[in-house]
Amino acid sequence: MATPHPAPRRRTATTLAALTALLLSGCSALGSERSEGPAASGPGTATAAPAVSESLRPYYEQELNWRPCDEPGFQCATLNVPLDYADIDPAEDLQLALSRRRAGSAEERIGSLLLNPGGPGASGIAFLQHGAAVAFPSEVRAAYDLVGFDPRGTGRSEPVACMDGADMDAFTATDRTPDTDAEIDSLLDAFTAFAESCQERSGRLLEHISTEESARDLDILRAVLDDERLHYYGASYGTLLGATYAGLFPGRAGRLVLDAAVDPSLSTYETDLQQAAGFETALTSFLASCTSPCPLAAPDSLTTLLAELDADPLPTNDPDRPLTESLALTGVAMALYSPSSWPQLTTALAAAIDDGDGAPLLALSDAYHDRGPDGSYGTLMYAFPAIACLDHPPALADPEAVQAALPDFTGASPTFGTDFAWSTLLCASWPVPSAHTPAPITAPDAPPILVLGTTRDPATPHAWAESLAAQLETGVLLTHDGDGHGAYPGTTCINDAVNTYLLTGTTPPPDTTCT
Known part of the structure; x- marks a missing residue:
């Protein structure tokens, strides 16, 4: 996501x-x-x-x-x-x-x-x-x-304008559910690098x-x-x-x-929390429609897949881009936007769970990220955070605040909540502070x-x-x-x-x- x-x-x-x-x-x-x-x-x-x-x-x-x-x-x-x-x-x-x-x-x-x-x-x-x-x-x-x-x-x-394609590939694959201090530092470094690239390449436009x-x-x-x-x-x-x-x-x-x-x-915090719950609701609806043979037949199938990807990403058709937990979660979220994409999600999850093939989920993630076949990214992925962070004060300011908020987010969404909570820190790294009050x-x-x-x-x-x-x-x-x-x-x-x-x-x- x-x-x-x-x-x-x-x-x-x-x-x-x-x-x-x-x-x-x-x-x-x-x-x-x-x-x-x-x-x-x-x-x-x-x-x-x-x-x-x-x-x-x-x-x-x-x-x-x-x-x-x-x-x-x-x-x-x-x-x-x-x-x-x-x-x-x-x-x-x-x-x-x-x-x-x-x-x-x-x-x-x-x-x-x-x-x-x-x-x-x-x-x-x-x-x-x-x-x-x-x-x-x-x-x-x-x-x-x-x-x-x-x-x-x-x-x-x-x-x-922000990062080029290769840097964006690394940024989108970054672990957004950190488990250790080192992973937290890596996530913060990624957010900072992205924000600095936008400031360097876009300048005063970011203010307006x-x-x-x-x-x-x-x-x-x-x-x-x-x-x-x-x-x-x-x-x-x-x-x-x-x-x-x-x-x-x-x-x-x-x-x-x-x-x-x-x-x-709504405050940014409530917006993020309620949106996380919305994706969980949509996932529940998808699971209810996922008929046999469904790759998520067991209640914890998706949780197990994500945990395995966190430890060991799956190969895809691009040897330089394995399917990480973050990319997989983005691919799932992408398909939840429309029931017409649910059969594609079922196929992609089956490929990952049954065949160890991460390519179909990576394709869904790339569609969300507006990534083209040549490795370039559309302007959406740069404008999206730039506008959102200018419009919305950061929901959480630092890792300690995220840790304190995690029970709220995981309670609202066991699947997506942790990702949503840690992702709030991108706006905390943004070079232009928001002056907007909801x-x-x-x-x-x-x-x-x-x-x-x-x-x-x-x-x-x-x-x-x-x-x-x-x-x-x-x-x-x-x-x-x-x-x-x-x-x-x-x-x-x-x-x-x-x-x-x-x-x-x-x-x-x-x-x-x-x-």
């Missing part, structure tokens, strides 16, 4: 959040209900925000130069945004990569639907071009320009890739697209970005679908916001969706009683509710549950 855990990743074959290779009425687009910078009220506060400042006005009034993308059927452009909203210097501007697919019907067009697949750090452009453009039904595609964007520091938008800054970028994008309100689909971490936008700019919020919701009010987001006066949660979601427990929907003054909870990370698209019940909301603004009855 990638570190850190505070902001959940996306990976599912049944929701829009996994279709990456790993979302209008009133005043003008430059109206007066917009916050102009970090000095304005925070995400959960209702204030009448001032008009756009003169320093921000050129960003809101810029024109996009749309051109054909390499991918047929899509247009691409770049958007200029300030690096630092508190101290704007055009010489430091960031350029954000955009892609869109035009609405299918000029007569039925509502506006733009912005898409974010989560992460943090996943590419919205890949999300759009490699799945979302056909995953939405024809009625939604007719009504909206679908717009994918890579948030600051990710994908093609001046991404965070918070979710709040990305939400401010969204408001510039909304205005430049000539939309008076922001219509949006966000999954997993994308729900935090969407909710943050609604908190900052409630008067600019439109139809927001927040799928696999994150709870912004707080509820209320977004008063925003239109109805549709919040989705799945009862056995491994990465974003259903309780988070319940909490976010309750925090938002206009939040409406829609529940999928089932497995996997995210709900849309999924059952007919879920699809009908979401599509109706996107097309008409009408939400389902509060607390609707779909099976």
Whole structure:
């Protein structure tokens, strides 16, 4: 499991959040209900925000130069945004990569639907071009320009850079369940080396890739697209970005679908603890479905395998990359994101347990880590901790704190808890301290916001969706009683509710549950 855990990743074959290779009425687009910078009220506060400042006005009034993308059927452009909203210097501007697919019907067009697949750090452009453009039904595609964007520091938008491939191979294989002082020292050294590589190769960018800054970028994008309100689909971490936008700019919020919701009010410690429990719940559901011949027929089969790998990693098809305990646990976690991956997990576990072959589990781990066949890593694995550690103060500060917290974590998740607890120390090593304080987001006066949660979601427990929907003054909870990370698209019940909301603004009855 990638570190850190505070902001959940996306990976599912049944929701829009996994279709990456790993979302209008009133005043003008430059109206007066917009916050102009970090000095304005925070995400959960209702204030009448001032008009756009003169320093921000050129960003809101810029024109996009749309051109054909390499991918047929899509247009691409770049958007200029300030690096630092508190101290704007055009010489430091960031350029954000955009892609869109035009609405299918000029007569039925509502506006733009912005898409974010989560992460943090996943590419919205890949999300759009490699799945979302056909995953939405024809009625939604007719009504909206679908717009994918890579948030600051990710994908093609001046991404965070850290270790090279060989060093990342070593980093991801590091033992994250240390048993001795020497193993603890090795883990701390690995976290420090990773953090220092990011600082060395990314510099000042690391200070300015918070979710709040990305939400401010969204408001510039909304205005430049000539939309008076922001219509949006966000999954997993994308729900935090969407909710943050609604908190900052409630008067600019439109139809927001927040799928696999994150709870912004939780401390980092509670977030990590509850996410560990979520993966345990998903593992229990997988085990219940694992029919004969199941490689985990004995209750302690997985625990035994992990203990054996801790002592003696299994060979794979790469002699330089044996399957370690950490890589195996990441591979298991990867498959728990979607029931469609469970047969692959069963096969991979059988190969490891019955045949001593670690290659299938390593392949699952590589998919989670966004590692390509050539040994290179995508930008996700760098942006993910950089954004998460800036957004979230470290849950635990040192090995002593981890040792004290281990009973809580192993109680919540006997399988994943130790890994989660020790992984919190990456943010404790991070070179840029977090100034963020978790707080509820209320977004008063925003239109109805549709919040989705799945009862056995491994990465974003259903309780988070319940909490976010309750925090938002206009939040409406829609529940999928089932497995996997995210709900849309999924059952007919879920699809009908979401599509109706996107097309008409009408939400389902509060607390609707779909099976």
